[in-house]
Amino acid sequence: xxxAQRLYDIVNVVKEQGYMTIEELTxxxxxxxxxxxxxxxxxxxxxxxxxxxGGAASIESSIENTPYQQRKAENQNxxxxxxxxxxxLIPNNASLFINIGTTNxxxxxxxxxxxxxxxxxxxxxxxxxxxxxxxxxxxxxxxxVRFQDGGIIGEATRDFIQQFRMDFSILGISGIESNGALLxxxxxxxxxxxxxxxxxxxxxLVADGSKFHRQAMVEQAHMSQINTFVCDREAPSExxxxxxxxxxxxxxx
Amino acid sequence: xxxAQRLYDIVNVVKEQGYMTIEELTxxxxxxxxxxxxxxxxxxxxxxxxxxxGGAASIESSIENTPYQQRKAENQNxxxxxxxxxxxLIPNNASLFINIGTTNxxxxxxxxxxxxxxxxxxxxxxxxxxxxxxxxxxxxxxxxVRFQDGGIIGEATRDFIQQFRMDFSILGISGIESNGALLxxxxxxxxxxxxxxxxxxxxxLVADGSKFHRQAMVEQAHMSQINTFVCDREAPSExxxxxxxxxxxxxxx
DNA sequence: CATAAAATTTTCGTTTTCGAACATTTTCTA
DNA sequence: TAGAAAATGTTCGAAAACGAAAATTTTATG
Numbered sequence: 001x002x003x004a005q006r007l008y009d010i011v012n013v014v015k016e017q018g019y020m021t022i023e024e025l026t027x028x029x030x031x032x033x034x035x036x037x038x039x040x041x042x043x044x045x046x047x048x049x050x051x052x053x054g055g056a057a058s059i060e061s062s063i064e065n066t067p068y069q070q071r072k073a074e075n076q077n078x079x080x081x082x083x084x085x086x087x088x089l090i091p092n093n094a095s096l097f098i099n100i101g102t103t104n105x106x107x108x109x110x111x112x113x114x115x116x117x118x119x120x121x122x123x124x125x126x127x128x129x130x131x132x133x134x135x136x137x138x139x140x141x142x143x144x145v146r147f148q149d150g151g152i153i154g155e156a157t158r159d160f161i162q163q164f165r166m167d168f169s170i171l172g173i174s175g176i177e178s179n180g181a182l183l184x185x186x187x188x189x190x191x192x193x194x195x196x197x198x199x200x201x202x203x204x205l206v207a208d209g210s211k212f213h214r215q216a217m218v219e220q221a222h223m224s225q226i227n228t229f230v231c232d233r234e235a236p237s238e239x240x241x242x243x244x245x246x247x248x249x250x251x252x253x
Numbered sequence: 254x255x256x257a258q259r260l261y262d263i264v265n266v267v268k269e270q271g272y273m274t275i276e277e278l279t280x281x282x283x284x285x286x287x288x289x290x291x292x293x294x295x296x297x298x299x300x301x302x303x304x305x306x307g308g309a310a311s312i313e314s315s316i317e318n319t320p321y322q323q324r325k326a327e328n329q330n331x332x333x334x335x336x337x338x339x340x341x342l343i344p345n346n347a348s349l350f351i352n353i354g355t356t357n358x359x360x361x362x363x364x365x366x367x368x369x370x371x372x373x374x375x376x377x378x379x380x381x382x383x384x385x386x387x388x389x390x391x392x393x394x395x396x397x398v399r400f401q402d403g404g405i406i407g408e409a410t411r412d413f414i415q416q417f418r419m420d421f422s423i424l425g426i427s428g429i430e431s432n433g434a435l436l437x438x439x440x441x442x443x444x445x446x447x448x449x450x451x452x453x454x455x456x457x458l459v460a461d462g463s464k465f466h467r468q469a470m471v472e473q474a475h476m477s478q479i480n481t482f483v484c485d486r487e488a489p490s491e492x493x494x495x496x497x498x499x500x501x502x503x504x505x506x
Numbered sequence: 507c508a509t510a511a512a513a514t515t516t517t518c519g520t521t522t523t524c525g526a527a528c529a530t531t532t533t534c535t536a
Numbered sequence: 537t538a539g540a541a542a543a544t545g546t547t548c549g550a551a552a553a554c555g556a557a558a559a560t561t562t563t564a565t566g
Contacts, residue, residue, distance in 0.1 A: 002272065002274055002305065004305030004307070004308065005272040005308075008272070045326065046323055046326070047323045047324075047326035124377050124381055125381070127377055127398050128378070128403055131377075133400065139395070139397050140377065140393065140396065140398050141395045142392070142410075143392065145383075145392065146384070147384050147386065147389070150381055150384055
């Protein structure tokens with residue numbers, strides 16, 4: 001195996017395992033420890049891994065690995081499927097709002113394939129992900145950062161959002177009642193979401209099936225304000241008829 | 254097989270395999286290594302593949318460093334030492350501004366030991382780190398997110414910052430001239446930093462020694478506006494005298 | 507805190523790969 | 537088909553990658 005190939009593989013294997021010793025890597029690539037050290041130092045210089053005595057560790061990109069991020073793992077498959085479907089709905093060069101929610105972070109990752117997007121968001125994780133692409137214009141709302149989930153919330157945030165008129169909004173929520181009420185836990189987030197709803201042409205609701213019977217406190221909006229609802233499950237029949245009445249396009253993956 | 258055909262095929266096979274050695278390609282096309290080298294160099298010039306010693310890799314599977322990642326890896330030890338010292342200067346329950354910069358992200362990590370801080374920042378990474386603590390109040394400025402480093406910049410950002418009056422500002426910069434001029438690369442960031450300087454009681458400058466002779470374009474501020482300067486090296490004597498004249502406390506780690 | 511063990515850096519010689527220059531063959535075109 | 541242009545092959549000094557051994561630093565342990 002050539003050096004370039006090995007370097008690439010080391011980055012992946014270290015990222016995957018979290019930590020690799022020189023010895024383990026020696027066995028894997030059948031080169032001397034000396035060569036491995038040179039490789040690891042090269043990669044550390046480039047900021048790809050973190051060098052330690054005896055081996056190397058992956059870099060936690062300061063925005064990952066927060067306790068909150070672990071919640072992202074729940075229902076991962078459903079969320080990924082939803083995210084991919086949502087990404088298909090968004091054309092290149094579109095402008096969109098993205099609000100808080102784990103599903104929305106995965107949506108952000110999927111949107112990296114697009115080009116020329118303009119995104120206004122109150123989700124610092126989504127902003128961080130999307131700002132990796134040079135041809136995206138990412139605008140983050142100002143305000144207080146909620147400690148659990150990196151959401152930016154409050155009245156100042158709502159005012160900020162209201163400056164914009166976007167093509168789409170992609171909204172995640174905490175709960176859905178069968179009568180079509182969309183619920184959240186935090187009234188400050190609700191204000192922001194309402195502003196996004198009011199200032200986007202086409203509103204896309206994303207939610208995995210676990211939201212159907214989840215209790216939440218604050219009424220955020222109503223299904224009648226939504227244009228498209230992407231979900232991984234069949235909705236309760238009462239909700240289905242509410243959607244039908246209001247011309248909501250329901251996409252089940 | 255003709256050259257054009259071969260070139261086309263090489264691109265595909267490299268993309269498919271991720272990496273191909275000269276030797277493998279020699280066998281595949283039955284030409285001399287020299288010819289393959291010419292081919293690979295041609296393709297690399299056109300940006301179709303990535304050339305390496307012994308072969309070539311596809312563009313995607315590149316281990317190239319983003320400039321930002323690299324900068325973060327540079328001087329890691331100095332930055333950590335500076336960050337720890339800065340954290341000591343900040344009392345519990347203080348309010349502070351934090352601006353852009355890799356050192357400031359490490360400062361944010363160190364501040365997690367504190368209690369009851371109120372932080373206003375235009376650095377999404379710092380915001381993300383600090384928002385992990387429930388007893389912190391983290392406020393992020395709104396505005397456009399710069400793709401290289403997650404900095405939030407611009408006039409709207411400055412206006413946002415100006416709403417606040419804080420105890421401290423922790424400022425990272427791009428360059429320091431010996432006459433005491435503090436420099437940055439981006440005028441949009443400069444506006445934000447100036448606002449922080451003007452609205453904090455006590456201004457702390459953080460910089461590792463590499464900043465002393467770095468050229469940067471925009472004058473951001475002057476050393477006379479700084480109260481405390483934390484650095485890992487001795488400053489040039491001219492700068493030392495400027496600091497003395499202006500009652501700047503210089504802390505060398 | 508002193509010592510040993512482990513890991514790392516440094517140095518140096520060997521092998522592999524590279525690139526430039528020139529020779530030869532193939533392809534194109536008038 | 538003659539001549540030019542492009543592609544390929546050959547040769548050789550330079551550069552890069554690698555392994556081995558010595559010198560140095562870091563870490564563990566009594």
